[in-house]
Amino acid sequence: MEYVLGIDIGTGSVKAVAVNLQFQSFADHQVYYPFSSPKPGYHEQDPEQIRAAFANVIKSIILKIGSAPLAVSLSSAMHSLIPVDELCRPLAPMITWADNRSAEIAKRLRGTNNGMAIYKATGTPLHAMSPLCKIIWIKENDPQLFSKTxxxxxxxxxxxxxxxxxxxxxxxxxxxxxxxxxxxxTWHTDALKLAGITIKSLSRVVATDYCRLYVAAEKNKYLLSPDTPFIIGASDGCLANLGSMADKPGIAAITIGTSGAVRVASSIPLPNEQSMTFNYILNKETFICGGPVNNGGIALQWWLKNINPEADERSYEQLFQQIATVPAGCNGLLFLPYLTGERAPIWDSESCGTFFGVKLPHTQAHFSRAVLEGICYALKDVLDAVQQTSAPITQINVSGGIVRADLWVQTLADITGKKMVVVQSEDASAIGAAFMALKSIGTIKDYPTSDFLGLKTFNPNLTNVAAYANGFVIFKQVYEDLKATMHKVYQYNG
Structure with a gap:
C-alpha cells in the first residue's frame, strides 16, 4: 500500500498517522512521555525521551502496515528551546512552551517600543513561551550555560x-x-542583539517543503527504505489549519487539546498590537494568524480529577451527561479558566482561575458546565481579537480533543455564534504534515479542498447565543475587575 507518514512531535506525545494517496488516514501510533517541573513555573522535558518516541512511532507504523512510507513529514510543537553543544548534545533539559520562568522578561519587553517593534517584525507575541525570552532568561540567570551553548x-x-x-x-x-x-x-538583527546572540547560535533556515533523503545505516533502526524523502514540515498550529482544510480566508480553525488556539489563514501578516495575535508561516503563500490559550482540555481535566480522583475515559462521558442537565449560562455562574495564567488576548501570566457568581442553587453540575463554558469564552475572546484584522469568518473547523464531545462543540458554536464543522479528528497536525509530504514529493499539485458536505456540522442555537452574549460581557468585566487582585495573589504566593 502506498502512503505517506505525518508525524506530530507534541508536548505530551509523538503521534504518527499514515495517509494514503486519497488523503485518507488509516493507521496511527502514539507514544507518550512525561514532563518535569523542578521549580514553580518550570516546564521541562528530556529531548532523548522524545527522540526515542519518534523512532518508536515510525517503526510501529511500518510493522503495523507491513511496508515503508513513500515519504515522512514533520509537525512539531512550537516554542521549545534546547541549549546544545557542537555535537547536538543537550546541555540542559528542554524548556517547553508552557515554561513560565521568563514571564518578567516578557512583561518588561511589552513595555518598550523596541519590544513591540520586534513583535511586529517577528510575528511572535512577547510572552514567556517565546524562545527569545527564554534565551534572555538564560543569559541573565545562567551565564555559564549561556556561554557554553x-x-x-x-x-x-x-x-x-x-x-x-x-x-x-x-x-x-x-x-x-x-x-x-x-x-x-532572515534572522532579525534587533532580536538577536536583544538576546545577546548571533546567527551562529541558530540553525540555517529552510522552506517548510524542504526535503532531505534518509540514508539507512547498517542497522536501520527506523525500518525505512533507503532514500526515503523527509520533509522538514512546519509547526503543529500551522499544519492543523492545513490538516483541517482551514487554509483559505473566511474559514478559521480552532484546536483544543491540553491548550487551545484560534487560527486563520492570510496572504499577509495580521498584527494586532493590543491583543498581540501571532503571525506564523505555513508556506511561502500563507501566514497562519491567531492566538493561543493556555487552558483548554487541561482545565476540564483539572476539574474532573478534583471531583473524581479515580476518573477514567468513561468519567468524561458521565461529566458531559451531567453538564447537559444545566441550561446555557449556568444560571449566572461563571468560570475564568486561567489556571496556568493566560496567553491571548490578555497575555497575563499572573492571572488565575476564578469561579464567580456562586449562589445556593448552584450544584456540582453547574460548576462543571461553568468550566466548559469558561474555556469557550476564552476562545471567543481570541476569536474577536483575530476578527479585528482578518477577513470575515463564516465557519470554524474544529479539531483536537473537543471533537469527542458534541456538547462541547455545540457550546463553542453557541458562544461564538459561528458554524462549527468537524473536519478532522484529533490528528489534524499530523494529517497536515502528511498533506505537505504528498505535495512536496509531487504526488499532488494542490492541497486537498472540501465542500464540507456530509461532515458533522453544529449551527449556533440562537436562544443560547443571546444568553451567552450577556455572559461574555460579564466574563471580560470580571477579569478586568479582578486583574490587580490576581497579581497580588500571584506575587504573595511566589
Whole structure:
C-alpha cells in the first residue's frame, strides 16, 4: 500500500498517522512521555525521551502496515528551546512552551517600543513561551550555560540533526521564536542583539517543503527504505489549519487539546498590537494568524480529577451527561479558566482561575458546565481579537480533543455564534504534515479542498447565543475587575 507518514512531535506525545494517496488516514501510533517541573513555573522535558518516541512511532507504523512510507513529514510543537553543544548534545533539559520562568522578561519587553517593534517584525507575541525570552532568561540567570551553548534549537531541530547531522530549521518553527523576520525571511538583527546572540547560535533556515533523503545505516533502526524523502514540515498550529482544510480566508480553525488556539489563514501578516495575535508561516503563500490559550482540555481535566480522583475515559462521558442537565449560562455562574495564567488576548501570566457568581442553587453540575463554558469564552475572546484584522469568518473547523464531545462543540458554536464543522479528528497536525509530504514529493499539485458536505456540522442555537452574549460581557468585566487582585495573589504566593 502506498502512503505517506505525518508525524506530530507534541508536548505530551509523538503521534504518527499514515495517509494514503486519497488523503485518507488509516493507521496511527502514539507514544507518550512525561514532563518535569523542578521549580514553580518550570516546564521541562528530556529531548532523548522524545527522540526515542519518534523512532518508536515510525517503526510501529511500518510493522503495523507491513511496508515503508513513500515519504515522512514533520509537525512539531512550537516554542521549545534546547541549549546544545557542537555535537547536538543537550546541555540542559528542554524548556517547553508552557515554561513560565521568563514571564518578567516578557512583561518588561511589552513595555518598550523596541519590544513591540520586534513583535511586529517577528510575528511572535512577547510572552514567556517565546524562545527569545527564554534565551534572555538564560543569559541573565545562567551565564555559564549561556556561554557554553553552541546552538539554541527546538525539539524538531534536535531530531532533524540526529537524522541528518545538520542544524536546520523550517521557516514555520523559526517564525515562532521571536527571532525571525517573517517578511524578510532572515534572522532579525534587533532580536538577536536583544538576546545577546548571533546567527551562529541558530540553525540555517529552510522552506517548510524542504526535503532531505534518509540514508539507512547498517542497522536501520527506523525500518525505512533507503532514500526515503523527509520533509522538514512546519509547526503543529500551522499544519492543523492545513490538516483541517482551514487554509483559505473566511474559514478559521480552532484546536483544543491540553491548550487551545484560534487560527486563520492570510496572504499577509495580521498584527494586532493590543491583543498581540501571532503571525506564523505555513508556506511561502500563507501566514497562519491567531492566538493561543493556555487552558483548554487541561482545565476540564483539572476539574474532573478534583471531583473524581479515580476518573477514567468513561468519567468524561458521565461529566458531559451531567453538564447537559444545566441550561446555557449556568444560571449566572461563571468560570475564568486561567489556571496556568493566560496567553491571548490578555497575555497575563499572573492571572488565575476564578469561579464567580456562586449562589445556593448552584450544584456540582453547574460548576462543571461553568468550566466548559469558561474555556469557550476564552476562545471567543481570541476569536474577536483575530476578527479585528482578518477577513470575515463564516465557519470554524474544529479539531483536537473537543471533537469527542458534541456538547462541547455545540457550546463553542453557541458562544461564538459561528458554524462549527468537524473536519478532522484529533490528528489534524499530523494529517497536515502528511498533506505537505504528498505535495512536496509531487504526488499532488494542490492541497486537498472540501465542500464540507456530509461532515458533522453544529449551527449556533440562537436562544443560547443571546444568553451567552450577556455572559461574555460579564466574563471580560470580571477579569478586568479582578486583574490587580490576581497579581497580588500571584506575587504573595511566589
Amino acid at each position: 553552541y546552538k539554541f534549537i527546538s525539539i524538531k531541530e534536535y531530531i532533524w540533526h540526529h537524522l541528518f547531522n545538520v542544524f536546520e530549521v523550517d521557516q514555520s518553527i523559526a517564525s515562532c521564536t521571536g527571532l525571525f523576520d517573517i517578511e524578510q525571511l
